[in-house]
Amino acid sequence: MDESFANSFAKAQQFYGISLSSFIASVSLSTVIFTLEVLxxxxxxxxxxxxxxxxPEDVDTTRTTRKRHIVANFVRFERHHKHFDRYFFRRYLRSLIVIFTPAALLITPILVPLNYTNGKGAVLGVSGLDVLGWSNVGLDQADRYWAHLLFSLVFIGHVCWxxxxxLALYVASRQHAPNAALCTVLVDSIPDDWMSEKVLTSQLEVFPGEVTAISFNRDYSAISKLAExxxxxxxxxxxxxxxxxRKACRAGVRKQSKKSSSVRCLQYQSRNLLKLFGWLRLEKVDTTLVYRxxxxxxxxxxxxxxxxxxxxPPLRSAxxxxxxxxxxxxxCQTVIHTSxxxxxxxxxxxxxxxxxxxxxxxTWRDRTxxxxxxxxxxxxxxxxxVFPVALAGLLSQIIYITQAVSWLSWINKLPxxxxxxxxGVLPPTLVAILxxxxxxVLxxxxxKQGISSRSHIDLKIQDYYFCFLFVQVTVVISLSAGLTAIANEMTHGASLAATLAKNLPKASNYFLSYILLQGLSISANALLRIDCLVGKFILSPIFDKSVTQMMIRRRGRDLEWGTFVPVFTNLSCIDGGGxxxxxxxxxxxxxxxxxxxxxVALFLLVRDSQGKAKCIGQACIMVFAIGMTVxxxxxxxxxxxxxxxxFPTALKDTLAKDSTLSPPFLHKALASSPTISIPRDxxxxxxxxxxxxxxxxxxxxxSNTDAIIxxxxxxxLR
Known part of the structure; x- marks a missing residue:
């Protein structure tokens, strides 16, 4: 083993990583796009x-008071907010700032010089942005890893706090959430012998208060199709x-009496419904008459x-x-039926x-x-x-592939x-598209799983989406990016332990580009709303032929918290009441x-110039930290x-005071009423x-108050 380590370090790979240029390219391109969008x-x-x-917010408009309000809002945050999802998302961003700002201001200025000073350098295969990281610590300077351990423990404690x-604040704030005083429960899979108001009421009379209404759902599919x-x-x-x-206005028809204007308007009625069948010599029919x-x-x-x-027919839900x-x-928390x-x-x-x-x-069987x-x-x-994401990870370390695969050497000749x-830019872009x-699909x-609440669907999507992001964007990228350099050095006789210790930390270069791309692009896009601009000036003139279409495009899509929040969660590792x-x-x-x-793995892989493990103590302490985290x-x-x-029973008085009469949960098709918007001219x-x-x-x-011609x-639109 000692000979293997000696041969490994004696060969001293002369690879000059371009991670620094990749980082600069990511910063420059992302910053330029961010600046242009903000401007x-x-x-x-x-x-x-x-x-x-x-x-508008009910705050004082004076400059001094406004600044004080902004600072106080960031530091403290008022708990009683009208929209809990927006409030807690802002609070989540604040929590990330509270977590990472101290780390950036305290840990980075100490560890970066510690890693850079008297490090391995290009002589031992560490170059570019890697000279600022873990892999650059000198072979005989293992004592510096105690600083890494100390700051890691401090950071872990800070995150846990x-x-x-x-979470304590969230629990204290939930009594003011919109679902705190809800009185209606949707129950599915009701057994046949319980499908009556009398039986259900008798089974539920054990709960405080009384059952005020039971509404069994029915199969309104025929009404739904008719409403559509x-x-x-x-x-x-x-x-x-x-x-x-619009045809009448473009023709320059002058407004006359009510009768004459009606007659003139009919001259421009659309009669295209049956033009396709003109060869049958059928009588032309006004399409508006058919629609009416x-x-x-x-x-x-x-x-x-x-x-x-x-x-x-009734359904087995109510x-x-x-x-x-x-x-x-x-x-919602009680076992009600024996089956x-x-x-x-x-x-x-x-x-x-x-x-x-x-x-x-x-039914519950179909749902399962x-x-x-x-x-x-x-x-x-x-x-x-997995394969396309791994490919993106390989691209982030393409310079190491060119050293191992000779026919790719032409890439080194590129500027x-x-x-x-x-x-730096292409890999995170490909991952974002994927x-x-x-x-x-998600x-x-x-x-299609059969969940009957949209808010619960979003919560489930959030779990699935976070797992996907964590595995694909974090684990797969880390392994593929790190193994690129590892496989290259293993072909030259280097030992596995030494190459793992040196090259796995290099995978962090990809995440620097990913964080910059996501952070700058998401913040700028949230301000500029490029999709809305494209819709307004390009798509709307081409495709929107009615007022309703224009209003839908202006309103935009609702924010889907299930896929919006995990992006920020993954970068650092919401109205459904938050x-x-x-x-x-x-x-x-x-x-x-x-x-x-x-x-733990990196501590165990640390070796000195003699090939001996030097950070067993740090690894043991970190294993203990994992146990304490569990x-x-x-x-x-x-x-x-x-x-x-x-909610706990201790809030029974508060819930009773805030409770309001729940509106009837009627099927949307029963209360549907289409709206036709006619523009003024x-x-x-x-x-x-x-x-x-x-x-x-x-x-x-x-309605004729939404648009003008x-x-x-x-x-x-008006």
Whole structure:
């Protein structure tokens, strides 16, 4: 072994890593893009108030008071906030700053000079950005690793303190959450002999208060299909009417009397519905007449359905409303039925929009089968991503591959800047694109598991997505990037222990680029909202032919916390009442375990110039730290897990005081009513058509206050 180590270090690889140029390329490109996006934001912010609306806050506008408010808001944070998801996401970002700022200000200025001074240097194969890291510590300077151990223990204790204090604050703040005083429980898989209000009420009378309402769900699939058809007809009619008005305005038709303007407007009615069948010599039919007739028929049919709701077959699920919100929380935590699977799951939907109506009629057996199949497909999809992610890790260390594979030597002849882009920018970009594709598949598969609450779906997506990010972006990248250099040196006779100790830390170069790319791009994109700009100026003029389409594009998509939060969690290792927050904090412990295990391995791999292990003591202390972290994790879960989803009986008075009468959880198809938005114009065509449609279409909302058409026929939102 001693001879092997001697041969290894005698050969002294003469590789000059370009990790420094890769880092500079990542910094320069990301900084340039970040600066340009921020500059564009400040230029267009006031010119596009519809995209960059500000949310006013009730604070003093004086400069001194405003600065004091910003500082106090960062340091303390008010607990009583209207939107808990936004509040706790801001709090999570603050927690990350509290964790990493002391580390950056205290640990980095000490460890970087310690690693750099009298290090191995290029003579022993360490160059570029690696000279600032762990792998550059001199062979006979193993005592410096005690500083690494000390700061690691301090950092571990600091992270554990932040997580405990933040979870304690979260539990104290949850009594003001929107789901604190909810009184309605959605119960699935109700057995057949319990499918009556009398039986259910008798079974639930053991809970405090009384059952005020029981609403059994029914199979309203026929109404849902009819509502979807009516919505499509409304969108088609809106598009056709707007097309007619724009044609009339462009033709320069002057506004006259109500009768004449109506006649003139009909000259521009769309008659394209049957033009495709012109060879049949059929009579031309006005498409707007067809759409209006279809809307009337579907509206009348829906009225008949709504008048006979009890004729629809019942489903084995129900919304149960209690007078006391404490009873609702107790029902969700109590074993109610003796048979497995019955009366489960029991959830407290935040609102009607939180209910996934297509999943409320799924039995527990079907839900279990769906979950198993979904998990298998998720694992298979994640496994298929291993190869491209590993390829990205190899690209981040391409310079070492060129030394081992001779036919790739032409890469060394590329300019340093292009090499930096190849190693520093391309790998994280490829990983980001791959992650976007995986997110689409993940969201679809989780929603097919049969979960009846959208907020619970987001929480499950958060767990899956974090695991994917951690394994693919952290573990696979680390192994592939580090093994690139390891395999290269092993071909030259180097020992495994020595090469592992020197080259595994080099994988951190990729994460410097990844963090810069994610941090700068996400922050700048959040400000500029490039997708909204592209939609407004490019996609909207081409594809948006109705007011509703333009309004949907302006409103944008809802923020999906399940896939938004894990990105920040993984970089450092949410309105559902902030339920994302405790999960995100616990995910930090995964990164903590990973750091500790890597430190143990690196301590064990440290060798001096004689090939002897020099950091056994540090490794043993870190193993003890892992054990203490496990104990801390157990105590953390035992202390806070029962308080994260439900409320203790000690808050019964507060919950009773804050409780309000829950609105009925009616199926969305029963209360659906399409809206047709007609734009206004200078000639009065829009106002005329609005009055006509209101008179003809009952049960359809007709509005003409959302958009206008100018003299040239161009439409814009108001």
């Amino acid at each position: 564009v934001f400040f230029i267009v912010r006031k010119r596009l108030p519809d995209l960059y609306t500000t949310v 932040v997580i405990w204090s933040e 058809r009516r919505e499509r007809m409304a969108r088609a009619l809106e598009t056709a009417e707007i097309s007619n008005i 007739e279809e809307l009337r028929k579907t509206g009348e049919k829906m009225d008949l359905y709504r008048a006979a709701l009890k004729e629809f 919304f149960i409303t209690f007078a006391n919100p404490l009873a609702a929380h107790m029902v 497995s699977g019955h009366m489960t799951p029991r959830t407290m939907p935040l609102s009607v929009d939180d209910v996934v109506w297509s999943n409320v009629n799924i 089968l769906r979950t198993i199949l979904s998990n298998v497909l998720i694992v298979a999809t994640a496994s298929a991503c 340093q800047f292009f090499l930096g882009l190849l190693q 992650i976007k594709g995986f997110v689409v 969201q679809y598969l989780v929603r 339920l994302f927050y405790p999960k995100a904090l616990k995910h930090l412990l995964t990164g903590l375990y990973m750091m500790q295990v890597c430190l 104990v801390y994790h157990h105590l953390l879960c035992r202390a806070f897990n029962p308080l994260l989803s439900f 200078d000639h009065g065509f829009g106002s005329t058509r609005t009055l006509q449609l209101k008179a003809e279409l009952k049960g359809v909302n007709i 100018n003299g040239s026929g161009d439409m814009c």
